[in-house]
Amino acid sequence: MKRIALIGDYNDSVVAHRAIPIALRMAADALKVDVNWEWLHSASLTAPVSNHLRNYSAVWCVPGSPYQNTRGIIECIRYARTHSLPFLGTCGGFQHAVMEYAEAVWGVEAFHSESDPEAINPVIAPLICSLVNVADQLNFEPGSQLRSIYGRDTAHEEYQCRFGLNSMYAEKFNSDRIKVAARDNEGSIRAFELVDHPFFIGALFQPERAALKNQLPPLVKAFLASI
Numbered sequence: 171m172k173r174i175a176l177i178g179d180y181n182d183s184v185v186a187h188r189a190i191p192i193a194l195r196m197a198a199d200a201l202k203v204d205v206n207w208e209w210l211h212s213a214s215l216t217a218p219v220s221n222h223l224r225n226y227s228a229v230w231c232v233p234g235s236p237y238q239n240t241r242g243i244i245e246c247i248r249y250a251r252t253h254s255l256p257f258l259g260t261c262g263g264f265q266h267a268v269m270e271y272a273e274a275v276w277g278v279e280a281f282h283s284e285s286d287p288e289a290i291n292p293v294i295a296p297l298i299c300s301l302v303n304v305a306d307q308l309n310f311e312p313g314s315q316l317r318s319i320y321g322r323d324t325a326h327e328e329y330q331c332r333f334g335l336n337s338m339y340a341e342k343f344n345s346d347r348i349k350v351a352a353r354d355n356e357g358s359i360r361a362f363e364l365v366d367h368p369f370f371i372g373a374l375f376q377p378e379r380a381a382l383k384n385q386l387p388p389l390v391k392a393f394l395a396s397i
Contacts, residue, residue: 172198172397174207175223177215177246178232178262186233186261186330186376193381197391205394215242219249228256228369228397231263233330233376236285244270244280256369256396258389261331264372265294268335268362271348276339284333295336301329301374308352308360308375315363316351316371319392327375334374335359369396 174194180187191207198205207230215222219242223229229250237243247270250257259267269280272293281289283296305328310317317323340359343350351371352361364370369392377387 172203172205172228172394173226174205174228174230174394174397175226175246176207176209176230176232177212177243178209178234179212179237180209180232181234184234185382186378189376189378189381190230190232193378193387193390194394196381196386197394200386200391201395203394210246212237212239212242215239215246217242217245219245222246223249223255226255228258228393230393231257231259231266233261233263235262235265236282237262237266240266240282240285244273248274251364251367251370254368256393257367257371258369258393259372260378261329261374261376264361264374265331265333265335267370267372268339269293272339272342275346275348276342278339282333291336291338293336293339294333297332297334300332301334302332304329306360306375307355309355310352311350314349314351315369316361316373316389320388327373327377328379329375331374369393 243266247267272278273280281292282294283292305326308325347366351363361373377389380387
C-alpha cells in the first residue's frame with residue numbers, strides 16, 4: 171500500500187483540494203496500485219516532523235497557502251528532500267519548496283510576500299500578472315524529468331495563484347542541484363526539479379485540476395509511480 175501525506179490546510183472550497191483525491195484515484199487505477207492518502211493540517215505538524223512522516227511513502231504539499239503553520243510545512247518539505255522521499259509541490263507547494271531550498275542551500279532568509287508583505291527581497295513575490303483561474307502554456311526544458319513525464323515539449327495547465335518566484339533569484343537555478351523544469355512564454359520559471367533526488371518536483375500550476383475534467387494528470391501519475 172502506497173501511503174501519501176497531503177500536507178496543507180484542507181478546505182472543501184479550494185478546487186484543487188477537491189481534485190487531488192480524484193487525481194490520485196485515477197493515477198492508482200492507471201498504475202494498478204493501491205494507494206492511501208491522509209490530509210495533515212499544518213497546525214498538526216509539530217516538531218520533530220519525522221514523527222508525522224515516518225509512516226508515509228511520499229509527500230504532496232498541496233495548494234492553499236498561506237498555511238497556518240508555515241514552519242511545519244517547511245520542515246516537512248526539508249524532511250522529504252533530505253530523506254529521498256518522493257515529493258510533489260503544487261501552487262503553494264511550489265512556493266514553499268523554493269523557500270525551503272533557499273533557506274537550507276542558498277542561505278537566504280526565505281520570506282513570502284503574502285505572509286511578510288514588508289519583506290525586502292522576498293523569495294516568493296507577487297506575480298506581475300496574477301494567475302487566478304488562468305490556463306497558460308508551459309514550455310518544458312529539454313532533458314528535464316518533467317519533459318519526459320509529459321512526453322512533449324509544451325502543455326497547457328491551470329493556475330490559481332498570485333505569487334511566484336522573485337525573478338532576482340532566477341539565476342540561482344541551474345547553478346547546483348536545482349534545475350528549471352518549465353517556463354511560461356515570457357521565460358518565467360513555472361516548475362523546477364531536483365536532479366539528485368528520486369522524485370522532487372515543484373509546479374506553480376495545479377495539474378490536479380485536470381482530474382475534474384476526467385483527464386489523468388501526467389504529473390500525478392508520475393508522482394505515484396515514483397513511490
